[in-house]
Amino acid sequence: MIEELYVNKEVKILTLAQKLKLDTTTTHDSLDKTIMTKRPFADLGRYALFLAIQYRFHLAIAPLYCDSELLCLFTDLPERARLSYLKKDLLDLNADINDMKAENNLPNIDYPASLGWLYVSEGSNLGAEYLLKAAKRIGLSEEFGATHLAPAAIGxxxxxxxxxxxxxxIELTHEQQSLAIDGARDAFSLVRSTVDSVFE
Structure with a gap:
């Protein structure tokens, strides 16, 4: 009887990516639903507001994509940055970007927390396929107005x-993993506050 308690009892060890997903799914889903209620793809005007949200977020996290410590962990980080594409998309729509400021500057962000911020940023690109299809329905494409939604060359x-x-x-202590999760939550919170301020 005692032996049976230990049969096929494997401890499931989650990866950091899995932990980040598990602990932010509710927040992420809520944010997605909020954005879609704003009808960001109803017309070019509302899409421009959506672009402004994305631009401000990526302007805030731009320092992470050239951080020397992070570059040692993610060698292709500079190629993943989408700020320049967002700037092009806004200019394609004749939007004025001069008054667009980062919603938050991150000069003192802790190293473990920055992993959470990158997770949110890169994860949004993974789910951009649906957004690109919506953008195409209002006349945009990977070459015009929606370049930041285009997939990476490798897919x-x-x-x-x-x-x-x-x-x-990356080897992290339990405390560092918690900081990474907090970073991801902070990233989602920043986007949410930007959505609320842009779509008044």
């Missing part, structure tokens, strides 16, 4: 796999 799935493989290979 969305493979790009995400490369990122999460590197992410999961």
């Amino acid at each position: 969305r799935g493979q790009s995400w796999k490369v990122f999460t493989t590197a992410l999961n290979a």
Whole structure:
């Protein structure tokens, strides 16, 4: 009887990416639903507001994509940055970006927390396929107005796999993992506050 208690009892050890997903799914789903209630793809005007949200977020996290410590962990990080594409998309729509400021500057963000911020940023690109289809319905494309939604040259799935493989290979203490999760939550909160301020 005692032996039976130990039969097929395998301890499931979650990767960092899995932990981040598990602890932010509710927040992520709520944010997605909120954004879609704003009808960001109803017309070019509302889409421009959506772009403004994305631009401000990526402006805030731009320093992470050239951080020397993070570059040692993610060697392709500079190529993943989408700020320049968002700027092009806004200019394609004749939007004025001069007054667009980052919603939050992150000069003192802790290293473990930055992993959570990157997880949110890279994860949004993974799910951009649906958004790109919606953008195409209002006359945009990977070359005009929606370049930041285009998949990586190696494909969305493979790009995400490369990122999460590197992410999961990082050795973190339990406390550092908690900081990474807090970072992801903070990233989602920043986007949510930006949505609320842009879509008044």
